[in-house]
Amino acid sequence: MPTDPQPASAPASAPPSDQELRTLDAHWRAANYLAVGQIYLLTNPLLGEPLTPEQIKPRLLGHWGTSPGLNLVHTHLNRAVKQRDLDAICIWGPGHGGPAVLANSWLDGSYTDTYPEITRDAAGMAALFRQFSFPGGVPSHVAPETPGSIHEGGELGYALSHAYGAALDNPGLLVACVIGDGEAETGPLAASWHGNKFLDPVHDGAVLPVLHLNGYKIANPALLARLPEAELDALLRGYGHEPLYVTGTDPMAVHRAMAAAVDTALDRITAVQRAARQDGCTDRPTWPLIVLRTPKGWTGPAQVDGVPVEGTWRAHQVPLDQVRDNPAHLAQLEAWMRSYRPEELFDAHGRPTEQVLACVPEGTRRLGANPRANGGLLLRDLPLPRLEQYAVPVDKPGVTLHEPTRVLGGLLEQVMADTAQRRDFRLVGPDETASNRLQAVYGATGKAWQADTLPTDEHLAHDGRVMEILSEHTCQGWLEGYLLTGRHGLFSCYEAFVHIVDSMVNQHVKWLRTTRRIPWRAPIASLNYLLTSHVWRQDHNGFSHQDPGFVDHVLNKSPEVVRVWLPPDANTLLAVADGVLRSRDHVNVVVAGKQPCFDWLPLDDARAHCARGAGRWEWAGTDDGGLDPDVVLACAGDVPTQEVIGAAGLLRRHLPDLAVRVVNVVDLTRLMPSEEHPHGMPDDEFDALFTRDRPVVFAYHGYPWLIHRLAYRRTVHPHLHVRGYKESGTTTTPFDMVVRNDLDRYRLVMDVIDRTPGLAVRAADLRRQMADTRSRHHAWIREHGTDLPEVADWTWGS
The missing domain is CATH 3.40.50.920 (Rossmann fold)
Incomplete structure (x- = not known):
């Protein structure tokens, strides 16, 4: 829900004192301890007695390698949110970072608020550990079940586009986004760096990317981690960012550097927004970005059976995988967990100590409790005009012709006009709005654009709400982030090329199916596709543009989520559009032509026909x-x-x-x-x-x-x-x-x-x-x- 545009953060606070650094380190150690416990332990959460094989899970599932870095980011975001009273969410991009995000949600109390049976004490800690990657429990990655999440942890490549989508029309929101170095190699992520050319510093929030370079993927080095620093710096600056670097292995030194980087980044965001909102600056800003270099599996076992683990690909998942059967591994696990000094972090009842919670914000400022990460709570009904204003007259079927999508464009123009103040509707597409005959929307809003303009350009606007980029992945990611934070939208695309987002729609359908079974997740606006320039009227572009198979792909998915609509004329398209734009928790695929086609049904008949299906x-x-x-x-x-x-x-x-x-x-x-x-x-x-x-x-x-x-x-x-x-x-x-x-x-x-x-x-x-x-x-x-x-x-x- 948009608010009056205000700077996203307060002026910089003083650098952290030594005492504050110790509280940050205590929180980080507690989160690391909880992450390890989730991967390994069935019982004995506080290590009140020596570990035995029976206390270890029979199947060790989870990912340790990324967890320490995610915990570090979460800890320092907590500090910034609390000190600056920020409205913030975080997109956790690295795959299977569930142990870290769940640990932090449990520490700040948002997990217990959401799941009262998982209490913030020893019993709740044991339940938190047992349920992780366990039958009847929760997944090993950040998932719909995770409070504060709008992003599935296995969706490699989509984190940054989701972050930009969440920031659109949320002027007071900071969206931090952790990008794993493996994820950074994907095509969707590479395109999504350009989201900063569409972010309006007046009406939109800010995105703070954190590129986490821990050096390895599952079994191979990560490309960006192996680039020379000057080459990496040139790449990131070429994307329009000002990188801030945090590198090290000494925890206290890294805490000090990370606190300074976060403060500097937020100060720069404040300056950008102040220049745009108060001084009227229209130049495209250079946004900050943090590059965090820490070892993979940091603070975990340095070696296992004489083989290096910490800082290598071997730390990716479970560093010690024979704990039940190998006494040396069991002893090494116990030493690893005790190295975090849990007796300093949790009291005798298993509750986090005051020192651990000193940097944690309260209420809805907690990353696990921000309502924007449960966007259905903020969703308002879309104001839709009466269809009679746009319907075409049909005195006799099959005599007159209209372009259905052009007729729909008139309705969408009115929707854009009626949401001009509340700013909660966006039209996205890959450079095809006019081609798909929807250009009437430009009567109400322009195309979002922050880069240079030329006198020959048309319809470009800093505050535009039509989003066009020739990357279907980015369009989809923007719209998903927008919908998941409580707004509405439509994705218009050539039918043959919507296949590019096959895997993205897979994940979104799975997300919606899961959230339907989670009582605390409020329904969100549906993901609506308008597929036009379709197979039968791609006679001019030829064979490469002729593929109607996206419908087959979608209809393989969860029946309670997916819907497919094939309106035969302009009035039925209006009736279908009215229904899908009102719907919740669905993926609607609407296939309609942009070329002149016959009018078959008057509006009332079209409505009745669409209701029957x-x-x-x-x-x-x-x-x-x-x-x-x-x-x-x-x-x-x-x-x-x-x-x-x-x-x-x-x-x-x-x-x-x-x-x-x-x-x-x-x-x-x-x-x-x-x-x-x-x-x-x-x-x-x-x-x-x-x-x-x-x-x-x-x-x-x-x-x-x-x-x-x-x-x-x-x-x-x-x-x-x-x-x-x-x-x-x-x-x-x-x-x-x-x-x-x-x-x-x-x-x-x-x-x-x-x-x-x-x-x-x-x-x-x-x-x-x-x-x-x-x-x-x-x-x-x-x-x-x-x-x-x-x-x-x-x-x-x-």
Whole structure:
């Protein structure tokens, strides 16, 4: 929830005294102790007696190597938050840093606030240890179950884009982001460094990246850790950052350097925001960044069985892996844990001592308790205008044409205008807003841009809320961070290239599925995709731009989360958009064309049709609705709908006695059984619509086997024949795309004749005529470069 723009931090405090450094070190040692205990111990949390094999977990799971560095960052963020009264969250990027973040949440009390059974004493410590990576417990990484988290710990590459998304339109928020050196090698992370060119220091918060270079990944050196310092410095400055370096192995020296680096970074952030908010400076700022170099597995075993561990890749996961069976390893584990001097850190009852908690903030200032990390608590309903203002008139179906996404653009412009003050809606996309016919939004807001501008540029604005960068990963990461902190948005993308974020949507779906089972996680706004420039109208760009498979990918995911919508015209797109923008905790995929397509339904009919998800279009068919038809023509998608209606018109003209039912599907998940998806149709409803035993010829937008997979349990499935995209594409005419893939109206008529009992002989001449028209099409487009006149000039009823 945006607040009045104010500097994100107070002026610098004095450097920490020796006493304060000792309190920081005590907190850090306590967090390290708790991290080790989570990986290893079932009982005996305070080491009140010598460790025995029975007190060790039978399966040792977890990651120690990154934990000391994360604990150090958490400790020093605590100090800064408390001293400066900061509103701050942290994105923990390194994979499987769960032991550290859980330890710190337990220390500051936010874990007990969230899970009262995990008390902040010896019993609670034992429960914290036992549950970690244990059946019925919690994952080994930062996860939805972790208080204060908006980022799954295994999502390598997305941390920084999530951080920038969280900071957008949160002017008082500091988002710290720890980036592991392995994560820094990923393509998504490399692109996300450019987020600082889109961050408005007036209306947005600040992001403080902490690049943690501990030298190794699972089994290999980390690239950035091996760069010469001058080369690394040039790289980071080239990204637009001013690096601050913290390097060392001596804890007290590192504490002193880290405190100074955090203070310096926050002072510089304050200066940037003051210059923009109070002095009117519009120059793109150079933001600070901290480079933290500490050994992997710092303070852990230096050697195990004579082999170096600390500071090597061997510290990545479990440094001592034979503790139950090897007495020397057990003794080494106990010595390791006692090296943190737990008797100084916890009292006799297992409670953290006053010295440990001296640097910890209180209430919602704690990193584990900030409501922005549980964004649904702050989410407000999106103000959506009445659809009647944007609906297109439809006096007769299939006569007028509109560009559906252009119509939607008018609605989105109003949403942008209505959220101008509250600033909680963003449109993101990879350089395609205008290409996808959504440029009306520029009437309400510009494109976010902090870099240089030229006189020929259009619609660029420091405070713009349209986000364009030619990196689908970054767009997705921005939007996820924005949604997870309690706002709304839409991701517009070419259909073929949204596959780039396949793994990102995987993680987000899993996050949403998990949060649905966590009572304290409030629902967030849905992640909404608008996929346009789709397979059937990429005739100009050709084969490389023709791929409708993202729908298949998404429908493999958790049914309670995913939804897929295929509105056939402008008014149904408006109705679908209204629903998905109001929804919570879903991933909605909306596939709609940007090219002119026929208007089929008036707005009220479109609303009713979208509410049903699938329905019979009486005006297009010739069955009386009371008895089963001779054949069902079904469709899903705008181009398939046009071809089915064209086929229905041909059958009406040439076979007027044939009872044809036309069914349009706008919610693809309606095809699934009700036992498998919340939107799935009960069998009796499905049978009433599609029949139990009549031939069904289904024209589908994407790969045809998906429809078979969704409907394979249905009684009518043996009689189901699906046409769709079958990887036959090129640069050609629009109608040739459907002909190439056997989705055209003439092929559909042939399918009806082939599959309807009694028609093979009676309609043989019609079938031959349809085949001849397809042949004539091939010759025509090669001579004229355009589609057949009877196709290009066709309207319903003509």
